[in-house]
Amino acid sequence: MCPGQGAYLPGALRHLRYVPAVAEVLTTVDTHAPAHGSLRVPVGRLLTEEDAPAPEELLRSDPLGFDLATYAAVVASATVLLGLTRHRVDAVLGHSVGDLAALTVAGAVTVRQGVQLLRIRDRLLRTAALPAAGILATDTTAGQAADLIRACGTPQVRIAARNAPAQVVLAGPDAQLAHVRRALEDSGHRVTPLTSRTAFHHPLLDEVHRSFRSLLRAQPLARPVLPVHTTAGRWATTPAHLRTTAAAHLTEPMELHRTLLTLRRAGFTTFIDSGPRALLSGLVRAGLPGCATAAPLRTPVAADRILRRLNAVAPPRRPGPGPW
Known part of the structure; x- marks a missing residue:
């Protein structure tokens, strides 16, 4: 691999x-x-x-x-x-x-x-002409991530990877991604920003x-x-x-x-x-x-x-x- x-x-x-x-x-x-x-x-x-x-x-x-x-x-x-x-x-x-x-x-x-x-x-x-954007890993399921993206009103945040049953990677413009990150952390989820030059898989x-x-x-x-x-x-x-x-x-x-x-x-x-x-x-x-x-x-x-x-x-x- x-x-x-x-x-x-x-x-x-x-x-x-x-x-x-x-x-x-x-x-x-x-x-x-x-x-x-x-x-x-x-x-x-x-x-x-x-x-x-x-x-x-x-x-x-x-x-x-x-x-x-x-x-x-x-x-x-x-x-x-x-x-x-x-x-x-x-x-x-x-x-x-x-x-x-x-x-x-x-x-x-x-x-x-x-x-x-x-x-x-x-x-x-x-x-x-790309906006500032990035990716982050979370310990949510894909369904939880999709629900949260909708609830946050951040349509440009997308699920970039389904790596494991409870490991999803999100990608999107920095401002919307930051909003989702705050919501995840407030809900008790682990969030890890990944070192990346832009929002790949997006x-x-x-x-x-x-x-x-x-x-x-x-x-x-x-x-x-x-x-x-x-x-x-x-x-x-x-x-x-x-x-x-x-x-x-x-x-x-x-x-x-x-x-x-x-x-x-x-x-x-x-x-x-x-x-x-x-x-x-x-x-x-x-x-x-x-x-x-x-x-x-x-x-x-x-x-x-x-x-x-x-x-x-x-x-x-x-x-x-x-x-x-």
Whole structure:
């Protein structure tokens, strides 16, 4: 599983900087990234130095650097896990902008292409006339969130993700989102603002989505070596599906919980979180009790410790035939 927002952790790969696969990813990203942002910190340094800027600081001063570091962290982490695991990996799943990392891990796009696509997306976001907007996570059900949005009279706040039975992400313009946040907190709910440059998974980004999809048509795609599943609940089996997946995080709501249930019915019982922290493995535990999960890079550690964490996961049962 390839996480998106929240996967950047300063120095996350500091114990792996000399692993050839990690060094190759970081070098490729820095080679093809522009000299951008006021910090001008190479992605390699962001992910290998413990005193690198915190997520909020990096996003504020260098949004593209934040995006590239998030992408590189997940791709490099997944590459390490694929090299270490003693079990066959049957599929890859992206979450939000983690879909682009998932496509890279699956072999549909190269790291260089991933950097180019993030640069294109950054330009589109910077030139669009977008209002100040963001996203926040709540401990409500989807029904509770919808009722509260109506009661608050905040029609531009939308459900951006249904991650677990009681974990919903909301997105919208800052003023309306703040109103909903106050109402949630007054009702005793937990609310966590997420580090994000705008309201992803929201119609505010319709124009950016159309432009990005148009530019994606010119991108050559390879046949994935791993099946790609999306949080829209389907396999991405054609070039058109893969391009749709790369742009989905801009406007499409995520249905992670429904997707996990679909995968479970297909026979998948073991889910490995390939990002720093343990963002997605926690959601799997909340929504699929009884399945095996692991987040081997939840804290920065060397390859031997990652291997021990992987080996602690129960051997998976074989899923049914994939889409190939």
